[in-house]
Amino acid sequence: MARSGQGPAKNPLRTLREVGQSVWLDFIERGLLRSGGLARLVADDGISGVTSNPTIFDKAITGGSEYDAQITELVAAGKATPEIYEAVVVEDIREAADVLRPVFDETRGSDGYVSIEVSPLLAHDTEGTMQEVRRWASLINRPNVLVKIPATAEGIPAIEEMIAEGRNINITLIFSLDMYRRVIDAYLRGLERRAASAAPLHQVASVASFFVSRIDTEVDKRLESRIKAAPADAVRLRGLLGKAAIANAKLAYQLFRDTFTGERFQGLARHGARVQRPLWASTSTKNPAYPDLLYVEALVGPDTVDTMPPQTVDAFRDHGRVSPGAVMEGVDEAAATLRALDAAGIPFDDVTRTVLDAGVRLFADSFKELFAGLEAKRQGVAAARS
Numbered sequence: 001m002a003r004s005g006q007g008p009a010k011n012p013l014r015t016l017r018e019v020g021q022s023v024w025l026d027f028i029e030r031g032l033l034r035s036g037g038l039a040r041l042v043a044d045d046g047i048s049g050v051t052s053n054p055t056i057f058d059k060a061i062t063g064g065s066e067y068d069a070q071i072t073e074l075v076a077a078g079k080a081t082p083e084i085y086e087a088v089v090v091e092d093i094r095e096a097a098d099v100l101r102p103v104f105d106e107t108r109g110s111d112g113y114v115s116i117e118v119s120p121l122l123a124h125d126t127e128g129t130m131q132e133v134r135r136w137a138s139l140i141n142r143p144n145v146l147v148k149i150p151a152t153a154e155g156i157p158a159i160e161e162m163i164a165e166g167r168n169i170n171i172t173l174i175f176s177l178d179m180y181r182r183v184i185d186a187y188l189r190g191l192e193r194r195a196a197s198a199a200p201l202h203q204v205a206s207v208a209s210f211f212v213s214r215i216d217t218e219v220d221k222r223l224e225s226r227i228k229a230a231p232a233d234a235v236r237l238r239g240l241l242g243k244a245a246i247a248n249a250k251l252a253y254q255l256f257r258d259t260f261t262g263e264r265f266q267g268l269a270r271h272g273a274r275v276q277r278p279l280w281a282s283t284s285t286k287n288p289a290y291p292d293l294l295y296v297e298a299l300v301g302p303d304t305v306d307t308m309p310p311q312t313v314d315a316f317r318d319h320g321r322v323s324p325g326a327v328m329e330g331v332d333e334a335a336a337t338l339r340a341l342d343a344a345g346i347p348f349d350d351v352t353r354t355v356l357d358a359g360v361r362l363f364a365d366s367f368k369e370l371f372a373g374l375e376a377k378r379q380g381v382a383a384a385r386s
Helices: 013-017 028-035 037-045 054-062 067-077 081-106 125-139 155-164 177-196 215-230 231-238 244-260 263-269 294-298 310-319 329-343 348-385
Strands: 020-028 047-050 113-117 143-150 169-174 206-212 277-281 304-308
Touching: 013 020, 020 037, 020 169, 020 310, 028 081, 037 067, 037 244, 047 081, 047 329, 047 348, 054 081, 054 244, 067 081, 081 125, 081 348, 113 169, 113 277, 125 143, 125 155, 125 304, 143 155, 143 206, 143 277, 143 304, 155 169, 155 177, 169 177, 169 348, 177 206, 177 244, 177 263, 177 348, 206 215, 206 244, 215 231, 215 294, 244 263, 244 277, 244 294, 244 329, 244 348, 304 310, 304 348
Parallel strands: 020 047, 020 304, 047 113, 113 143, 143 169, 169 206, 206 277, 277 304
Antiparallel strands: none
């Protein structure tokens, strides 16, 4: 409620957009699309994109009955489980892309995207990843779709090749600064190849999804173990709890700024190239001891995207605070935090390898569970028809 003598309180979500940060919804389901829920989020809150992943689709498709009618039709048509999955996902992604198309048009392709992930089972298969990117792009057939490629060693050459082909790519599961450098370089190499062949650059869009809260989950677990093993160092070690993820992201943003203001990219920008925006992923707080908007509020900055699950969108609308340029503050302290972790016997490169492997495994497990759930639905429909 507005205070006496003042107008209605401004929606903090819309304020983020004004300071240069886009908010994308990290969620998709048919009910949200068909009820007009996504359209309302776009109109009322300025939501300007949607991200999906195998875990989200697993919960949406197998967790209820919203998809049963389409699944029944597909079973009647003799479709196998992979074909059912493909048809269901394509329909949702197309509908979301259509809702966001006005945003895409108004921003001339800078925003208004929907992301779909290649199979996590292809995380270490370069050729298979490229084939699936091409197939998703062809099947969905919308200009405002980003296909996700994971930031694995095998994903890097796929990123370069897909950018060189002029495809829109969301690089996902980035945890380390070293891998982020490789992701940026793959993007720039792909653009340089296009420029060398006189292909247009302005139609190519990409975001680099840098994961946040999972870093603290892993680091804090290791810190708690160190505290138990070395109680004399407890005060120093406790001072590092909940600090690593934001520090890592702030250093990533510094790398982004340094690279995309440098001559290598500026030469491409003169031919129409777009910056590859950092996208903050996994920004909901996992530890209930931390503020619910800890990561969102700390990482506000221009030319960024924050993808939030519905509960984080609601929380930020309710009590979010916008500090323009927050992500650029305390960069020296961020570097000191990572050095302190190394000194405490928690090598950060090992942390990032661990969370990357866990992230790939988690999405692969969700993908398998999704297919198992779809197969169970398919068999149930087939049995009822026989």
